[in-house]
Amino acid sequence: MVFNLVKDFWNGVWDENTIFKLQIGMCPTLAVTTSAQNGLAMGLATTFVLVCASTLVSIVRKLVPKEVRIPVYIVIIATFVTIVDLFLKAGFPDIHAVLGIFIPLIVVNCVILARAEAFAGKMPVHRAASDAFGFGIGFMVALLVLGSIREILGMGTWFGMQVMPANFVPWSIMVLPPGAFISLGFVVGAVNLISRRSAAGSRSS
């Protein structure tokens, strides 16, 4: 049973990583990863919504008639998103100002509805939570990696700290929209390379 939970978790982090493997949920990914901090904040917010929504969907899965399951899921998701929105506005107004419209838009992040529909609506609570947590962490790591690359190359800093030598000229294109596509392409390429290597390695051994 524990093995199953770990497998559910790892599936979201690596095997079916939202960004690197499934390539869904791209809108917030490309838009907010201008810095490591923004990527991390967006990833945390999405993880929170994903875990809470999937858990609750799994709890009520036998009570909800299947004809109205989508509206119920959306109301559940929207409720948690609004809570996150209010929480950030109250506690972290600077982050809220940067993420702005992308916080309410977590509602329509296809990852969350996809996990509710494909997994949480059919599975017991502990597996749904574990699966959602995996997908959330996978999404967060992806955003953090992209945000870090773009911030380090585009501004020479990481989480606001100067990490590049003083004579480094920042590539400002990296914090602009094209930089999002360029870094995403390279990161997805690297991830594919690693997957292929490890697949080949396990086959030969």
Added chain:
Amino acid sequence: MSNSLRMVIVLTITAMLSGLVLSYAYEAANTYIQRNEEAKLRLVILDVLPGAETYETLASKTQPEIPEDDVTLSEAPPTQQLIPVYRGLDKNGKEVGLAFIVENPGYGGLIRFIAGIDTRSNTLTQIQILEHKETPGLGSKIADAPFREQFSGKSIADPFVVGQDVDGISGATVSSKAVTDGLRTTIQEVMKRHGKRG
């Protein structure tokens, strides 16, 4: 129980629970959100009043105080709107200027901005747009430096008319006029109420 009745009940309960949870969350977050906004406003006020160390809030055009739970408030005809005025004080407690918030409808919605008057020289210090919904690329230029900076150091006795003493933004006359009209009327009102006597 018929299936459609069950659907109605489930959806109703879901929506009600969601509303309940959100009203509590809003209640809990609201105090902090307001505190953040006040902190932000504080910075802006000190920004438009150079030399000010602190400020005090003056009530302008105040309506008589009505307790918050008085239900007749919503039925009473709206009298004059309250405009917050802030008196900036230097470290000796001497007045350096007045800052006030102006709200005037523009082309796309309410334009909200703050302006500061240096009451020693009776000139404007600067204006800062706090909120607007003007057309991006046209009216939104009211928030840009070239338009805003013409007001810095301008005498408050000037007429504030677009085309006369203020350069409007081409293609955005309504937005430009909303700012100048708001300034002209509010400056007069503020100086009448709070300007130095004598």
